[in-house]
Amino acid sequence: MASKAYDKSFREEVYEKVDSGEEIKLCMQCGVCGITCPLRDEMTYGPRQIWSLIRAGKREEVMNSPDIMLCTSCYACKVRCPRGVKVIDVMHGLARYALQQGIVPRKETAKFGKVFWDCIAKTGRIDETDVPMRYSLTAGPIHGLFNALEMMDIGRALLSHKRMKFKLGPGIPPAKKIKGIRGLKKMLKKAAALSPGKES
Ligand code: SF4
Ligand code: SF4
Structure with missing residues (x-):
């Protein structure tokens, strides 16, 4: 179940501490990555919504989402993203960041x-x-x-x-x-x- 807590510091924390976290700033929320992803049916949010949750400060949802550990680095999203966002790097960066904090999303x-x-x-x-x-x-x-x-x-x-x-x-x-x-x-x-x- 989605948590109601909003952590305003989370967004800046991701930009600063997650590998390639600053890439999220480039996203214009077009949704191409989510539609392109071959794992979209397995994911709850997909990359675009994960970025939105980060911007909204939804720490719990992002850090515990199996989605951030589902990316197989197929590069389909990276190839089609109109802003050239390094989606894969951010997804793996988030997964590594969660693991470093003792959270195992998947x-x-x-x-x-x-x-x-x-x-x-x-x-x-x-x-x-x-x-x-x-x-x-x-x-x-x-x-x-x-x-x-x-x-x-x-x-x-x-x-x-x-x-x-x-x-x-x-x-x-x-x-x-x-x-x-x-x-x-x-x-x-x-x-x-x-x-x-x-x-x-
Ligand atoms: S394709 Fe790129 S710009 Fe579009 S939502 Fe995904 S990351 Fe953002
Ligand atoms: S690289 Fe990861 S997030 Fe991007 S389309 Fe492939 S599996 Fe989905």
Whole structure:
């Protein structure tokens, strides 16, 4: 249910602290981004309304909206926006800002993001078999097993087209690391030290 609270400071806070938050100032509320978005039926508000809520100071609605974690960076909105607003950057910036404050607007996205990030940080690449397996198991081994059975046809097709490697389980055999993995780890460590909390 929508909260009645209006927080006048929220708008300035977004402009100042959210990555690319100032982009919202460019928006003329035409609604093209919302109509263009392939996830519009999954979203409650969509980007245009999220910007409106920010301008109105509706902190709770924005910070807890799963919409800000639903953006898949397809770039459809960015391409069509008449004002060139970096919609994707703002959506991801809002999601990161919520997470930094301990708010998880969409748990499944956060879980998948962690598995995805862990794989990159450990090996320097995305292992297309390990990531879905590990993600399935975040809901427990029984769920993981049922999910694997459900996805069996897709898995078989991916294997037959060499789009996926066969594995007995997550990390069996271990995902291959890139050659420069040490350098990458050093870079990530340095980036984390420069921007605490932004690695999530
Ligand atoms: S398409 Fe651009 S200008 Fe139009 S509502 Fe979306 S962000 Fe605003
Ligand atoms: S980039 Fe994100 S917000 Fe924009 S159209 Fe694609 S999914 Fe929707």
